[in-house]
Amino acid sequence: KNQVEQSPQSLIILEGKNCTLQCNYTVSPFSNLRWYKQDTGRGPVSLTIMTFSENTKSNGRYTATLDADTKQSSLHITASQLSDSASYICVPSNFGNEKLTFGTGTRLTIIP
Amino acid sequence: ETGVTQSPTHLIKTRGQQVTLRCSSQSGHNTVSWYQQALGQGPQFIFQYYREEENGRGNFPPRFSGLQFPNYSSELNVNALELDDSALYLCASSPERESYGYTFGSGTRLTVV
Numbered sequence: 024k025n026q027v028e029q030s031p032q033s034l035i036i037l038e039g040k041n042c043t044l045q046c047n048y049t050v051s052p053f054s055n056l057r058w059y060k061q062d063t064g065r066g067p068v069s070l071t072i073m074t075f076s077e078n079t080k081s082n083g084r085y086t087a088t089l090d091a092d093t094k095q096s097s098l099h100i101t102a103s104q105l106s107d108s109a110s111y112i113c114v115p116s117n118f119g120n121e122k123l124t125f126g127t128g129t130r131l132t133i134i135p
Numbered sequence: 136e137t138g139v140t141q142s143p144t145h146l147i148k149t150r151g152q153q154v155t156l157r158c159s160s161q162s163g164h165n166t167v168s169w170y171q172q173a174l175g176q177g178p179q180f181i182f183q184y185y186r187e188e189e190n191g192r193g194n195f196p197p198r199f200s201g202l203q204f205p206n207y208s209s210e211l212n213v214n215a216l217e218l219d220d221s222a223l224y225l226c227a228s229s230p231e232r233e234s235y236g237y238t239f240g241s242g243t244r245l246t247v248v
Contacts, residue, residue: 066139066225066239067178112177122168122191123237125177 027126046096046113056115139240156211158226167209170225
């Protein structure tokens with residue numbers, strides 16, 4: 024059964040600090056992994072999409088890493104801002120899949 | 136280029152009623168997928184429509200049905216509403232059937248009382 028485990032479940036950090044969110048997955052076959060940011064009550068917004076051959080991808084203050092051998096990914100947020108408060112969801116998938124299987128994500132809260 | 140638009144943004148219905156949610160896909164996208172997201176959970180796949188035909192369905196009962204129109208907009212219909220149907224309903228459009236190019240709308244918050 025395909026599974027996605029994210030840690031921590033929730034995280035509170037001070038504004039300006041860095042943080043790293045972890046994702047372990049068992050999706051097979053696997054071809055790509057994306058990280059989404061979801062504000063409460065809003066739709067998910069894609070932060071990064073990586074194929075299995077990519078090790079890292081950045082989008083501004085967000086940097087995602089991927090190790091397809093160990094089936095692990097991380098999302099590093101630099102110099103956090105209050106607007107980074109949201110849920111962050113890791114979604115591994117395979118090309119050709121019509122659907123995405125979401126986990127419950129990590130709930131990040133930035134405090135001033 | 137317009138994004139994915141969903142309507143209404145919020146809705147309150149009574150148990151047993153029927154509801155229709157609407158989604159306008161992003162320009163150039165011919166595929167629409169619907170997801171249900173209960174509070175504190177990740178989105179769950181309901182079904183996908185590609186060129187007006189259903190193309191994949193998740194583990195939802197038949198009272199969840201959909202339509203896609205020639206302009207690729209879509210509707211999600213839920214009959215005989217139950218309290219557990221209360222959730223955020225998300226629509227995502229993509230250029231083709233694969234999920235790679237998904238763009239999500241902001242969702243419709245449905246409350247069943």
